Amino acid sequence: DEVLLGLAFALVGMAVYGGGIELGLSKIGDQVGSNLPVSFAPMENHAGRSIIKGFDKELVNVAVQPDGSTTEFFYYEDHGKIKVAKFDARNFDEIRKLYRYVPVRGPLFGRSPYSMAGILVVMIFAFIMGYSATLAEPSLNALGLTVEDITVGAFKKSLLIQSVGMGVGTGIMLGVAKIVWSIPLFWMLGPLYLLLLVITYLSTEEFVNIGWDSAGVTTGPITVPLVLSMGLGIGTQVGVVEGFGILAMASVCPILSVLGMGLVVNLRRKAFLKEYKPENLELTHEDVAV
Structure with missing residues (x-):
């Protein structure tokens, strides 16, 4: 009976969770993506359109x-x-003497379209949203606990969560830049993966496994719908054929951040062990057992 009850609650919880993602996160991402470009580019406000007669x-x-x-x-x-x-002229019906007036908003920042100030605001907002969504991922919390146990406290759970969050936020920020400036994905991913290979070679096997597995958080149920909807919304507004590629950037950057932090943790651990080697300890008369 308890097993059946547990399964029933699990199914109900999954249904509610899936509905929340579909009706909540996807809608939020779409609205954010549709409205963010007004920061740096003029956008037509179709909600405020009107028909001018005569x-x-x-x-x-x-x-x-x-x-x-x-x-x-x-x-x-x-x-x-x-x-x-x-x-x-495309909005003017000369025969019926009707004009479809669509008000234009933006750019909110900068005097000219695609100003650096407006684009910078969008990129900062994308970073904050990606960082916040990552911290809410349940799988990241479980990964942090496992990593802290494996490294015997050398790589704290909070340190891993912050590293992955910063990496995902940075990746989403770079992904937005890719969409805004129409940069080919190859030129964004190529240098990053080359850098990853170098850092992977310099890292220990322990941190290599942790770093590469940490990219899995970007496929979580919170990050994916939010990021995809935002990317498609921005791509539609700026006239890009597709708004994909953000998740690819959000996957590679947390690996870089975790591996980089792993190098720092490893160096600190080596320095600690070197400092407390027996030959480096000076024994006093009180330390020597009589």
């Missing part, structure tokens, strides 16, 4: 830019405020 093409004005190019615009009243709206 639109007259003669109301359109022309602005001349320093390079000689022209921009068409018109004045639009929105809730008692006069605004300047850019005229788009």
Whole structure:
């Protein structure tokens, strides 16, 4: 009876957990990805679009830019405020005299589109989101306990969790940069894996296994839907064909961070053992048994 009851509760818990991921994390990631690009690029706000009836093409004005190019615009009243709206001929139905007005937001940071300030804000936000999602992964907590036991406390659970979290956050940040600047994935992953091979060669077998296994946290039930939805949302807004590749970056960076921290822990452990070797200890009369 207890076994059946346990199975029933497990199934209910898994169903609720799966529903929360589908209805919660995926939606959050999609909304975040769809709205983040407004920090560095102008975006159409389709939620605030409206139809202007009886639109007259003669109301359109022309602005001349320093390079000689022209921009068409018109004045639009929105809730008692006069605004300047850019005229788009694709939104004008000349036969029915209707104009589909879609307000444009952004960029929120910087004076020009794709300014470094706006992109930096997005990358910092992506890092924080990736770092936070990683800390919430249940598998990472279990991995941390196992690593602390294997290393006899040399590699603390908290140190592993922070290392993996920082690595995943950095990887997601680099993945967002890949999408924004349309960098081929090969040029992002190639140098990192070459660096990984070097660090793997320099590391002990103990930390090599821990480091490479730590990448598995990026396939967890919390990180994957959040990161994938965010990447696809950003890719759609900036006009990229696909927004994949973030998870690949989020998988390689925690290996680097854990292996790098493993080298530090190993050096500290060697220094500690060297300091407390018997030949380095000075015995006093009180230490010698009579």
